[in-house]
Amino acid sequence: MAWTAAAVLGGSSQARSASSELRFGLTPVFLTSDLELLARLKAYLEKSTGFPVRLITRRTYQEITALLLSGQIDAAWICGFPYVVYRPQLALVAVPVWQGKPLYRSYLITGRDRPANSIDDLRGDVHAFSDPDSNSGWLVTATALARRNQAPDTFFSQSIYTWGHRNVIRAVASGLAQSGSVDGYVYEVMRETDADLVGQTRVVARSDLLGFPPVACAASSAREPRTAALQSALVGMRDTDQGRAVLSMLRLDAFSIEPPSLFDGIAQEVAVVRGAAG
Known part of the structure; x- marks a missing residue:
């Protein structure tokens, strides 16, 4: 850290x-x-x-x-x-x-039309994290990779930090990033408040419930x-x-x-x- x-x-x-x-x-x-x-x-x-x-x-x-x-x-x-x-x-x-x-969850997201079903399908992506000290926006994904003997720096072709969960969604929706790690609460709220933006993305995987x-x-x-x-x-x-x-x-x-x-x-x-x- x-x-x-x-x-x-x-x-x-x-x-x-x-x-x-x-x-x-x-x-x-x-x-x-x-x-x-x-x-x-x-x-x-x-x-x-x-x-x-x-x-x-x-x-x-x-x-x-x-x-x-x-x-x-x-x-x-x-x-x-x-x-x-x-x-x-x-x-x-x-x-x-x-x-x-x-409780809430972390979401892995990608573009709306992409056929990805798990984190394994995101290998080689430009991946958007919200913050290196975020649970849902970094740690959950880093943990999933560690359990596969991988790390973000080697699994993804590039990691970018957006400094905000909304910005992760924007990065994936715009194509700036191919996938992202985001707070599920923020994602669901934005599904209500900015449906057009969130509609350009889809959830690949949801974490277990966490504090x-x-x-x-x-x-x-x-x-x-x-x-x-x-x-x-x-x-x-x-x-x-x-x-x-x-x-x-x-x-x-x-x-x-x-x-x-x-x-x-x-x-x-x-x-x-x-x-x-x-």
């Missing part, structure tokens, strides 16, 4: 703000291009927590995780992969519930008032009209409190890939 987030831990105590502001980080797992959604989320969190809220977006998982570990943000909606890697330093705040479960990308905080701040207020706001989102409107825009059922063991499947993937790398 190309992670540098741990390097900022030394200055974490100095970086923590004395401000009453609640700083909430968002990564490409979140549908950040929807400005109305961001505005509604901010308004809901401010009303529900009683804190001024600042939404902080970054292009990569590495950037947002570094801010989280260093205390420069209070919590973030991250990916299960960095959560597992930094599990000793992080605590779960809440996990989204989608289609009745706090949905969680909202997490630094373990050292898990009992702070801002964290407790955020957790209460997220878990209570389905109980108010304002909260239900946000959930509807996200195509989520709710947020729930879940145990760390929800992400053991992703931890097993990490172990497989690390073992293959020697």
